[in-house]
Amino acid sequence: MPKLRAHNITITLDGYATGTDQRLEAPFGDGVDGLHDWMNAAMRDLDEGRAGVGADYIERGDENVGATIMGRNMFGPVRGPWQDESWTGWWGENPPYHTDVFVHTHYPRPSVPMKGGTTFHFTDEPVETVLRRAFEAAGGKDVRLGGGPSTVQTYLRAGLLDELHLVIAPIVAGRGVRLLDNWQDAADGYRVAEQISSGTATHVRLVRR
């Protein structure tokens, strides 16, 4: 059965996936400096052909992905109604998805085909409907769930996420948006399948029971 998987979702030691005041110049907000240091180090390892715990997890995240789902905040910094349709994501003209990407938003707009096979679709449908569309688009492969944290939390709470690769960065924030929060009973449906530290972070794999 194809799965819904989230990867590289990084939180502080005190549980925050974003800090305060997310904006164009600070996509993850303030107070979370160093949150993605592990990822930068892992990307360098990948670029230079070195093995590493982080690099290995990043590669696993890219395997067998046929479609992507993300929240509005991951797609861009614009809040409320779109002023125009000029914003087409953070990633330039050839985004690294190369699949259909379903963006949850209260303000649907026409789909945007990009170079390299990525097409952004905008939807205000319920998560169950969006997930069904994504599985159809994935054609038998898995669907990857991007962020932000509130989107991951929504799918976790609904028990729809099959696998979550979570990374704990060695920083504390004190404030922001928590990832594993307000999920009470849903927590009972998950267990930790892996927990491994590299020099730069702790990697955890949460899976459904």
Added chain:
Amino acid sequence: MPKLRAHNITITLDGYATGTDQRLEAPFGDGVDGLHDWMNAAMRDLDEGRAGVGADYIERGDENVGATIMGRNMFGPVRGPWQDESWTGWWGENPPYHTDVFVHTHYPRPSVPMKGGTTFHFTDEPVETVLRRAFEAAGGKDVRLGGGPSTVQTYLRAGLLDELHLVIAPIVAGRGVRLLDNWQDAADGYRVAEQISSGTATHVRLVRR
């Protein structure tokens, strides 16, 4: 300078130090099965003379401790006024502290000397006062802060804790009492000095900047 240190404070992956409904038969409450599996394994390692990450941290926690502070919930399951003075802790007649132990409680009672050098003192004084008394009792050694989580949180929020050895157990709880919570600005005063996983848990050392 002598320090205030907390050790072996264990939380779930989603940040809970206790589950729900703490009571005599379940000192850490419900929903946190496996929270201290790492500690049981480490104690076996110590008993049998084996080296191990957990065993090493437990030994470090016991070094150079001249006095102890703990919260009422760590001392016992009794809530509200003491019915009588028969409860003298979870640990039998020779508790593993062997120092003066200051117990925060809204209901002070006479000090209780135990075998092995442990004496329990009960106080409703402010944390600053209790800490001063504990440093005096420690005679130049460090003071160790026990739990529960709300007591550790109080000292963290006040910026009085110098060092926190935190352990992340590979379980999720969904509900309970969080440790690193409601500490906003205080978080800015701490940094992660170590983050290491063993097979059974991730050990973190938080220190003051």
